[in-house]
Amino acid sequence: MSNSIKDSMQNFAVTQALKYIEGNPEENIPKLMALVDKFTPAGWYGSQRAAIRNVIDEKNNWYQLILKIYDLDPGIRQAFFQNFLLNASLKGSATQEEIKEKEGCNVPWAILLDPTSACNLHCTGCWAAEYGNRLNLSLETIDSIIRQGRQLGVYMYIYTGGEPLVRKKDLIRICEMHPDCEFLSFTNGTLIDEEFCQEMLRVRNFVPAISLEGFQDANDGRRGQGVYQKVQNAMSLLKQHRLPFGVSTCYTSKNVDDVSSEEYFDLMVDSGALFVWFFHYMPVGNDAAAELLPAPEQREKMYRRIREYRSTKPIFSIDFQNDAEYVGGCIAGGRSYLHINAKGDVEPCVFIHYSNANIHETSLLDALKSPLFMAYHDGQPFNDNMLRPCPMLENPELLRKMVRDTGAVSTDYQSPESADHLCDKTAPYAENWTPTADKLWHG
Numbered sequence: 367m368s369n370s371i372k373d374s375m376q377n378f379a380v381t382q383a384l385k386y387i388e389g390n391p392e393e394n395i396p397k398l399m400a401l402v403d404k405f406t407p408a409g410w411y412g413s414q415r416a417a418i419r420n421v422i423d424e425k426n427n428w429y430q431l432i433l434k435i436y437d438l439d440p441g442i443r444q445a446f447f448q449n450f451l452l453n454a455s456l457k458g459s460a461t462q463e464e465i466k467e468k469e470g471c472n473v474p475w476a477i478l479l480d481p482t483s484a485c486n487l488h489c490t491g492c493w494a495a496e497y498g499n500r501l502n503l504s505l506e507t508i509d510s511i512i513r514q515g516r517q518l519g520v521y522m523y524i525y526t527g528g529e530p531l532v533r534k535k536d537l538i539r540i541c542e543m544h545p546d547c548e549f550l551s552f553t554n555g556t557l558i559d560e561e562f563c564q565e566m567l568r569v570r571n572f573v574p575a576i577s578l579e580g581f582q583d584a585n586d587g588r589r590g591q592g593v594y595q596k597v598q599n600a601m602s603l604l605k606q607h608r609l610p611f612g613v614s615t616c617y618t619s620k621n622v623d624d625v626s627s628e629e630y631f632d633l634m635v636d637s638g639a640l641f642v643w644f645f646h647y648m649p650v651g652n653d654a655a656a657e658l659l660p661a662p663e664q665r666e667k668m669y670r671r672i673r674e675y676r677s678t679k680p681i682f683s684i685d686f687q688n689d690a691e692y693v694g695g696c697i698a699g700g701r702s703y704l705h706i707n708a709k710g711d712v713e714p715c716v717f718i719h720y721s722n723a724n725i726h727e728t729s730l731l732d733a734l735k736s737p738l739f740m741a742y743h744d745g746q747p748f749n750d751n752m753l754r755p756c757p758m759l760e761n762p763e764l765l766r767k768m769v770r771d772t773g774a775v776s777t778d779y780q781s782p783e784s785a786d787h788l789c790d791k792t793a794p795y796a797e798n799w800t801p802t803a804d805k806l807w808h809g
Contacts, residue, residue: 384447391436395429396422430680434640439608445570446610449548454521461519471734472700472743476522477515478716479503480708481537485529486556501708505536507725511706512544514730525551526716528708534562541569550575552614556593558600563607575612575643576600578634580624598637605638612641617668618658626671631679639681644672646687648717648759649791652781656791662802669753669806690755699742700734711777714742718758718765720774720785737772753803760796760803762789
């Protein structure tokens with residue numbers, strides 16, 4: 367059977383299943399797998415279908431999360447299913463695989479880009495501040511990136527910054543220009559208001575992930591007085607409008623106890639968040655506070671707590687550093703994603719500020735074939751222990767070599783940082799983490 371026929375059958379099965387559920391979710395979700403089985407051959411995706419049956423039969427936290435999705439505005443939900451499930455995850459992934467094989471390079475599932483380096487806050491330890499605050503990708507450049515990305519099968523775009531919502535009108539315009547794509551934005555949340563909620567309801571394909579660093583003291587200690595309350599107000603507004611949103615949390619040596627607690631997970635669930643991204647603090651930049659790096663026992667605590675609450679709380683939890691086992695190691699360098707900063711430099715990772723290519727001077731595909739990206743392609747996975755996935759944080763000798771061998775240059779325009787300087791900060795961390803990582807991985 368050809369891939370195109372298989373893809374069409376997959377799309378048809380998913381579309382029919384979603385239409386079936388829509389009428390009465392609580393009654394029809396338990397009947398879902400019978401419908402899926404009717405439209406898909408017996409041998410396809412057996413383990414995934416078994417997992418879905420388990421969720422439905424047990425009516426566990428994942429089932430409760432599905433019901434929360436059906437509390438969203440119907441137009442938003444339908445756009446999400448079409449853009450994320452069908453376009454990005456089925457149709458897009460098939461195209462990506464074809465191009466990877468043809469071109470011999472990585473092709474990402476998602477593209478991260480910085481619409482601007484400007485921000486209305488100045489948070490302690492923020493790597494984005496290293497870019498300066500006067501850089502912007504034009505509307506035309508963002509449009510070009512997305513058009514090129516769609517040719518590669520990329521339908522998922524994620525905004526970082528700076529604070530992306532400084533450019534609200536342009537971001538909404540991009541949503542209008544590309545209604546078949548899904549847009550997620552990391553944001554401090556302070557610029558979300560009634561007018562923007564109405565715009566999100568109108569375009570249907572924009573989802574915010576709001577930064578939260580714990581409870582009020584921890585959050586405002588890093589982000590500024592009063593920010594915690596502004597975030598709570600933003601989440602309340604989004605929930606009232608039945609809009610999807612998530613939370614982005616950076617864990618450090620200072621806030622681990624807060625963000626690993628059951629109270630913190632319950633806060634996010636009660637606020638209406640559907641997902642949470644946990645990010646390990648990275649000491650990027652000449653002035654980065656290395657003391658914010660979590661100790662091994664603190665990282666292990668995050669590893670265990672996130673897994674515990676992932677199986678008990680109705681919120682989808684992703685641990686960017688500790689979940690590499692589920693994605694086969696480092697996902698940067700275009701393997702699953704890449705990053706384009708506000709000056710147009712195409713970087714392998716949002717935390718790795720070195721590049722050989724600028725999107726103003728080269729195509730997206732050629733950037734994926736640039737020396738540093740090919741070094742990622744040829745070197746992944748960087749470690750057989752999936753709890754040591756990163757070439758900067760856990761394997762710093764590899765990032766030193768890749769930058770040196772490829773001639774990649776620093777994209778830190780305020781105070782360029784050499785790879786040696788960066789990796790000198792992470793080498794002690796890597797050494798200290800290795801025994802714990804090995805114990806967890808082989809235990």
